[in-house]
Each structure stands twice: as structure tokens, then as C-alpha cells.
Amino acid sequence: MIELKIDIDKKDKRDFMGRYQALYRYFRFNLVDYEIAETRKGYHVRLIIDFPFRVTSEEIVLLQLLLGSDWKREMLNYLRVKNGIDDWNKLFKVKYRIYKKGSKIKFRRLSYERPIKNKHKL
């Protein structure tokens, strides 16, 4: 059982649909659970998938890339995997930028996930 975290940086969902359908057609995996959240730029998709074969961390990065995840994020993920950093697959619910005002540390929200109101009417 693996978890794929896909960061889609555009509001157009057709590209992701096509990629997901193609992947399903070729690998015939079992989708156990999924979660989709909307962000300012696009969508965050979390899929829990039961593959019929063993999948390594590098292959998870490849699958995320095939499903149209942000290439920059996947590049950093690959670097983390290659350097043996555990807990490498990150997809933040909320993201803040840290800045300093005088001697105080402040935060500015960059992005956040919000649930899609009507999933089936997406």
C-alpha cells in the first residue's frame, strides 16, 4: 500500500484526469482511499493505492511525476530520497513564509488547502 501525494499547480483538471485514467488502464491498481483539496493555484490530491507489485521510493516519485505533480517538488523529493532522508514525501496543508519585523519573528500565509464543496460537481 503506498500513498501518492500530487501537487497540481493549475485549475484545469483534464490533464490530471487523462493521466490518472492512463495509469489505471496500464497498472490496474486498487484505489483504497483518496482526498482532494483545493488550493489557491490548483489541487492537492492524496491517493492511497494498493499496487499488485512492490514499489520503491524512487518509483513513487516517478508515479507522482507521471500524474502531473509539480516537477520542482518531485526533484527535491528525489534528492531527499537519494540522500536517505526519511519522511521525504511532503504536501503541506498550510504553508507560511517566515519573516522578521525588528527582532520579532512573524509569519505570512502563502497557501492553504480548502475542501472542495461538492466533489462530484467538480
Add this chain to the structure above:
Amino acid sequence: MTGRKPTNEKAEKLPLGKVLAPIEVESNPLKDYTYPYKIYKITIHLIYTPIKKAKFKEGIRTLNEFLRIAKRRGLEQKRSDHPIAFEARIIIPSKVPLKDYEIKEIVRKYIDLISDELFFHRNLFKFADFGIEVEYSVKPGDLEAKVIWSRDGITFREEDLTKYIFRIL
């Protein structure tokens, strides 16, 4: 003027939920009740962006000049453009959902802790981002605080700050 018709008209009408559910699976609506513990994973990270010109105190004008001097002093860097410079993580299991201001306060104190215990200056965090991930669990889980950094992008060092974390929580 006649515009070109969208070629993937059928795919546009297809709801995403339908595409994502080839075996009729819905996400669990009782997640909050069935998994009593929430595990907050907070990551502070600094993605290195290479600079051409930097302000150094000792009259050095460029980064290359700085690297040349460092090399002469035996502090050779293998790369000057390493992509991941610094990552600090803290994992907090909680039975009650944490509020936004609580998480911010934890991050603020964690930054203080890192600058006290390790050699990182507080100003470093001016260029950092932090993100929050929430996972659901049936077990309480363990507290964890780690800092990973690399000065050359090739070798990564890891420091465990878990024993200090009780000081701030």
C-alpha cells in the same frame, strides 16, 4: 472569428470524483472519530537559491571570491549551488486539534531552540518557509524533533533535538 473547439470535451464533463473512483470508494467521513489522534508534522525548510553577489563584512565582493578564500583556508566546498540547505522537523501528536496560533508559537520557540542549541543564526530563518501536514492515527505516537542540513549538497548531517523539545512544550 471562429475559435477551435476543445478536443477533450468529454473529459471536461466527466466529474473528477467519478474518474477517481473506479472501485466506488469514498473517503472516510468518520475519520475524525475513528482516528482520535492527530499527528502534526511541521517542517521548516530553506531551499537554497544561488546568489551572484553577497554583502560580506570583510570586503569580499562575490560569492566565488569567498569560496576561493575558504578553499585556501582548507574549507573546500564541493558545490556552491546545493539545492537543499536546511530542514527542521517537529512531529507533535495531539488528541485535540491544534489552533493556528499554537502552531505558530511552537515554530517560534523551535527556531529559538535551534539557534540556541545549534550554530544557526536566527536571521537564517528570514528566508525559510514552514508547512504543516496533519495525519490521523489510532496511537498517540511519539514527539520528534530533527534538524537536517547540508553545506555542500552532498553530505547531510542530522541532529536530534527531541530531548530539548520538552523545554518548549
